[in-house]
Amino acid sequence: MKQTGKKKFSTFNTDNFHSLCNKLTKKDKDLHAIVSEFGHPPVWTRKASFQTLIHIILEQQVSLASARAALNKLKEKHGRITPKKILSLSDSQLKACYFSRQKIIYARCLAEAILTRQIKLKDLSDFEDAEIRDRLKKIKGIGDWTVDVFLLFSLQRTNVFPIGDLAMVKAFKEIKRLSKETKPEELSRLAENWAPYRSIATMLLWHYYIQKKNLKVK
Numbered sequence: 001m002k003q004t005g006k007k008k009f010s011t012f013n014t015d016n017f018h019s020l021c022n023k024l025t026k027k028d029k030d031l032h033a034i035v036s037e038f039g040h041p042p043v044w045t046r047k048a049s050f051q052t053l054i055h056i057i058l059e060q061q062v063s064l065a066s067a068r069a070a071l072n073k074l075k076e077k078h079g080r081i082t083p084k085k086i087l088s089l090s091d092s093q094l095k096a097c098y099f100s101r102q103k104i105i106y107a108r109c110l111a112e113a114i115l116t117r118q119i120k121l122k123d124l125s126d127f128e129d130a131e132i133r134d135r136l137k138k139i140k141g142i143g144d145w146t147v148d149v150f151l152l153f154s155l156q157r158t159n160v161f162p163i164g165d166l167a168m169v170k171a172f173k174e175i176k177r178l179s180k181e182t183k184p185e186e187l188s189r190l191a192e193n194w195a196p197y198r199s200i201a202t203m204l205l206w207h208y209y210i211q212k213k214n215l216k217v218k
Contacts, residue, residue: 008128009128009129009157009158010157010158010159010196011155011156011157011158012043012156012158012199012200013043013156014043017040017043017200018040020158020197020200021035021040021041021200021204022035023197024194024197024200024201024204025204027193028193028194028201030175030176031175031201031204033175034175034204034205034207034208035204037211038207038208038211040207041203041204041206041207042207043203044153044203044206044217045153045154045156046153046154047154048121048122048124048125048150048154048155049121049154050081050082050083050110050111050114050121051071051081052150052153052154053110053121053142053146053150054071054074054081054086054107054110055067055068055071056146056149056150057103057106057107057110057141057142057146058070058071058098058099058103059149060103060141060145060146064215064217066098069098070097070098070099073096073097073098074094074097074099077093077096077097078093078097083110083111083112083114083115084111084115086107086108086110086111087108087111087112087115091104094107102141103141105140105141106140106141106142107141109139109140109141110139110141110142113138113139118138118139119135119136119139124136124155125155129151129157129159129160132147132150132151132155133147133151136150143164144162144163144164145162145164145165148160148161148162148164148165149162149165151199152199152202152203156199157199158196158197158198158199158200159195159196159197159198159199160198160199160202161188161191161194161198161199161201161202162202163184163187163188165202167205167206167209168202168205168206168209169184169187170209171205171206171208171209171212172187172190172191172205173187174208175205175208176190
């Protein structure tokens with residue numbers, strides 16, 4: 001448990017991840033079935049960096065492979081990804097790296113927020129989830145799903161539930177044998193059974209989805 005003043009939040013890491021999975025699977029037979037069939041998920045992590053946030057923006061509403069291709073093209077053509085570098089590139093240069101018009105705007109807004117110190121990425125790890133969400137969502141193009149992925153992958157917070165993630169939602173409905181028409185509000189209510197480890201449940205659901213689809217994830 002990490003603590004800053006009166007603020008408290010918990011994180012997972014390679015040392016405690018399996019034990020947290022096992023805690024959940026003891027209470028939920030459907031999550032237990034995932035581990036029984038496919039083993040534990042990998043501990044997916046990313047650095048809490050500007051490049052990671054650009055990567056997550058690129059992942060919005062496209063396949064993971066498409067987003068990775070765009071990120072790799074950007075690094076290949078322009079080197080290290082920094083706020084100054086993003087702001088120095090023209091529309092045509094970013095489009096050549098598969099950025100859509102909207103994502104060009106979002107990437108520049110993020111870069112400006114970093115350079116003007118509206119956001120200090122190094123400080124975010126000291127804040128509670130809700131405060132991080134509030135700060136990041138003030139930047140154009142960053143919504144709940146982007147914050148959820150950052151909290152989960154980069155800050156390893158244990159109780160994130162990315163209700164806007166289509167793969168996770170699909171896996172959730174499948175393992176719980178829910179109707180395809182089940183509303184997000186109902187899913188969120190059911191996911192409370194996994195608190196305070198909803199992030200771990202999310203990773204188990206992603207693991208299930210990836211294995212069922214035989215996807216390759218880098």
